[in-house]
Every structure is written in structure tokens, then in C-alpha cells.
Amino acid sequence: MKSMAIVVRDDSYDKLLTPFAFAYLQASEGCDVDMLFVNWAVRALTEEGARAIRIQGDHASEDAWVREQVSKAGLPAEIPDLIRALKETGKVNFYACSLAATIFGVNEDNLMPEASGIVGASWFVNEKAANADHTQYF
Amino acid sequence: MKITRSLDTSGKCCPMPIVELNKAMGRLAVGEVLEVIATDPGTRTDIPSWCERTGNRLLGSEETGEGFRYLVEKG
Numbered sequence: 001m002k003s004m005a006i007v008v009r010d011d012s013y014d015k016l017l018t019p020f021a022f023a024y025l026q027a028s029e030g031c032d033v034d035m036l037f038v039n040w041a042v043r044a045l046t047e048e049g050a051r052a053i054r055i056q057g058d059h060a061s062e063d064a065w066v067r068e069q070v071s072k073a074g075l076p077a078e079i080p081d082l083i084r085a086l087k088e089t090g091k092v093n094f095y096a097c098s099l100a101a102t103i104f105g106v107n108e109d110n111l112m113p114e115a116s117g118i119v120g121a122s123w124f125v126n127e128k129a130a131n132a133d134h135t136q137y138f
Numbered sequence: 139m140k141i142t143r144s145l146d147t148s149g150k151c152c153p154m155p156i157v158e159l160n161k162a163m164g165r166l167a168v169g170e171v172l173e174v175i176a177t178d179p180g181t182r183t184d185i186p187s188w189c190e191r192t193g194n195r196l197l198g199s200e201e202t203g204e205g206f207r208y209l210v211e212k213g
């Protein structure tokens with residue numbers, strides 16, 4: 001596989017782990033990975049938003065325990081550090097959906113430097129997802 | 139057979155064994171052999187599949203008392 005596109009919608013800490021882990025795996029094999037963050041997940045592309053991400057719902061009380069397990073597994077436990085680790089592979093691009101950015105308060109000023117920018121969904125779907133070897137939605 | 143390098147991923151889980159395997163193999167020359175130690179049961183499927191996909195050769199794999207051991211030759 002040479003390219004993969006991932007659309008990330010959920011912003012709960014545990015639900016972000018899988019797309020990040022899959023991106024890390026593919027990037028380590030030289031695959032180009034493009035990730036579009038939509039809905040609440042767009043806030044993960046801001047430093048403040050990424051640091052605020054927690055486990056939600058029924059498992060909220062297990063947030064600290066899960067982070068400890070993630071760290072033991074060898075992954076950076078904090079979302080900003082995980083994003084930086086993925087970026088350092090040189091194979092992963094992070095995009096903020098422009099609609100989500102508008103709704104959820106993300107702009108060029110608070111977008112973290114690891115993100116490649118705020119983009120239109122049409123561009124991502126047609127230029128990235130449609131041309132990727134594989135596309136995943138989370 | 140001479141083992142060129144050893145990679146110990148004990149305690150780490152997916153995706154790290156494969157991420158570190160990719161990095162380690164990138165530092166080897168063709169024909170050199172990497173020993174991989176792992177405890178993640180996912181490596182039982184991931185490493186043979188990775189070898190087949192990437193043109194590297196799995197020389198052997200075994201379950202040890204503490205986990206798994208793989209020998210991978212750079213292709």
C-alpha cells in the first residue's frame with residue numbers, strides 16, 4: 001500500500017488511539033497517510049484542544065489508567081506528543097476540515113504547526129481519499 | 139547463521155513492534171539478520187505478514203517462555 005486516507009470524527013482519547021496507531025504502522029512502512037479531522041475531532045489539531053482530550057462516557061473514570069497502559073505499550077501517551085511522533089515520520093499529514101474548524105473554533109492562529117492546514121472536505125475526498133489505496137473512517 | 143542485531147520490543151504493543159522493526163531493518167544491509175524479541179501476541183501474525191509484504195525473509199519464529207522470538211533476514 002502506497003497511500004492511505006483516514007477521516008477522524010471522534011475526539012475521545014481512546015477512540016483516537018486506533019487511527020493514530022494505524023497511521024503510525026503504515027507510515028513506518030513508507031506509506032503516505034493523510035488524515036482529515038472533522039466534527040469535534042478537529043480540536044485535536046490545536047495544542048489546547050489536544051491537551052484537553054479525555055476518555056468520555058462510560059470509561060471516563062479510567063482515563064489515567066488507559067494513558068498508563070498506552071505509555072507501557074511504547075506510544076506517547078499524550079495526544080500532542082503522539083501527533084508530533086507521527087509527523088516526525090515524514091509520512092503523515094494532518095488536515096483540519098474547514099467546516100469543522102468554523103463550527104468548533106479552530107483557525108490558522110490556533111492550529112498546531114504539525115497540521116498542514118485547514119482544507120475543504122471536497123478537496124480531501126477527491127484529491128486524497130479517492131486517490132488513496134485505502135480509506136478509513138473513525 | 140550470524141545474528142547482526144537484536145531488537146527487544148518486550149512490553150510494547152501494536153503498533154510499536156512493527157514501527158521499530160521497520161526502523162531496525164532500515165539500518166541493515168541485504169543478507170543481514172535481525173533478531174526480534176516480543177511479548178505482543180499480535181506479532182505472531184504481524185511479523186510474518188510484514189516479511190512477506192516487504193520482501194524480507196522470516197528465517198524462524200518460536201515461542202519462548204516469556205514471549206516470542208523471530209529471526210528476520212533483510213531482503
